[in-house]
Amino acid sequence: MGLIARFESVMAGQRGALFGWVPVCLAIGVGLYFALPVEPSILALCTAAAALIGAGVVAPRIGEGARPLFIAGVLILAGGVIAAGRAHHVAGPVLEFRYYGAIEGRVVAVDRSQSDALRLTLDRVRLDRVTPDRTPARVRISLHGDRSQDARAEPGSAIMITGHLSPPSGPVEPGGFDFQRHAWFARLGAVGYARSPLMAAGGSVDGMRVGRVRAAASQRITTALPGDIGGFASAITTGDRSAISQDALEDLRASNLAHLLAISGLHMGLMSGVVFAALRLLLAAIPRVALRWPTRAIAAGGALIVAAGYLALSGGNVATQRAFIMVAVALCALMIGRRAISLRAVAIAAVIVLILRPETLFSPGFQMSFAATTALVAVFGLIRDRGWRLGPAWIQPAVAVFISSAVAGLATAPVAAAHFNAIAQYGLIANLASVPLMGVLVMPAALLAAVLSPLGLEWIGLEIMGLGLRWILFVAGLVADLPDGRRFVPSPDPLVLPLFALGSLLLMLWVGRMRWAGGVVVAASFVLWAQTDRPDLLIDAEGKLVGLMTPEGRALSRDRAGGFVARNWLENDGERIAQDVAAARWQAPPGVAHLTGKRAAAAFVGCRAGELVISNTVLEAQDLPCHAHDPKRLRTTGAVAYRLGPDKKWILHATARGAAGERLWTRWEGQRKTQRLTFTALRERFLGAGAPTGQIALRNNTGEP
Structure with missing residues (x-):
């Protein structure tokens, strides 16, 4: 049998199973787009789009054996085009300098930062002495200091405050988490903090009615259930995590129960499942209806409506949108008489998510939810197809819960470890003791509270809900306190x-x-x-901190400055220790000098070839023979990583700029401005600069002509 015939035979054997590879090919295209070192030109994107149109014409003429490969190539190209289109669609002004002054805007989200400070996201932003075309569409401000005199900040309220803003920062190390890219797709053009009082600016603004309903619901929940219990309940019903303490969050993370806080597939599936079962039982109890009406389709439709309401009430963040899409696909399959849970349904949900928000491919939520869902569907599908029994009928639910927790844990553990540098060693035990309670007590009680809320009796459901959440927090604290409860691992290679x-x-x-x-x-x-090997030496993007790898672990040059950077470096190394502990290890190796302060920089007299000099203030000397890094130079490179060569000389390993590339979302000094793709921009490109009104000039990503 020839090679071509053998390939056609293999493809014929995959008939009926190839649809599952559609989101995989789209994801490859999305990944390739984000891996590009430079932003594709408008001409390249137009050519790719034209190629997709041509492929649609050519596809029917491709032989049946080669068609899967051809379609895979088309889907990969489509994934890249979709990602590029999304990146240009969300383009907006990014603050190009550090700003201090009055900030006005409308509150669209309230949450808490890692330091437990209340944090506001604002749109309709106005900045003093900044023109509208250079003003970010959204900014995020952490509120520090005494907030007792603040006006109440809730979604939809217009506020005014005096604060500091700066552009989103780049990765803390080459190849690290790219906050600039994250902020670009979140349409955050600046982030900062404020210590001054928060003032109301004209009361509520039009819109955000759902946001105000969420805020009111969260307030009623935390009033009925004070403390972390109420914060937990508010998080899983309205998406508001601002009332739960950092200690409780840390316990949930240490016990691998933090996923219960996110309104994800588990919560959306449990809520819609409870509604579907309740409606089906109610309709089945009416013989006239049960015999004449399609009760399963009606129940699925009712569950879909409730799921959509839950999506709106929870704030509709990316994770919840993804969960809703997955549940909606399953419920729609039920309405048309198809199998609700199948690999095809999971693939459809993944395709929809990747088309709508291709950037979520790199988020831990996307990777973990689809890893768990795909693994669960595959394993239980195998059990069903092989006719395996899970023991006697009375024990089957318990066995199913155990298998579900084990399979989901095994599927998501590598992803969680890669992103969060930790493995919860007793996570399976914690999940077995907590997840079933979410399904049989917490979510039904949340639905009961919602039903009774118009009567003012929501406290009944909330009290029941609180019992389950109290137990989950107890389990989280107990497991988190176990010796060696978490094992820390280094960040893996990108491959x-x-x-x-x-x-x-x-x-x-x-x-x-x-x-x-x-x-x-x-x-x-x-x-x-x-085999992943961490850099021997790291320099932060401002020259404030240096991290040297030693036999004992990473040694830091300072015990206080750059706390966020230090924490990330240590976690990426697979260590969870305090910065001052790492600083106690520091002994500057031969050929490395870290200058801190203007006096140290002024006293700097020179260096020799092969040496490393890092300064947190600008060095006056230029064209030095050594490797010199000061704030001026680091603005062009970002954070820097070095390797120690076999001859004990420092070799430049990578820079944040080299790893991140020069893209729409990056801000490197001297970077060529990347043109923003819009329909009107294309029109002007071909019609010329004298186009009539409505044919707007081609602009770069700062909003400047």
């Missing part, structure tokens, strides 16, 4: 997660013996992770 995902998908989606090759790929990803 590890893609390899792990590819291997896992081969195991679950491929039909035939070749699927076992997926196990080899998964094993290869863990081998690569084990």
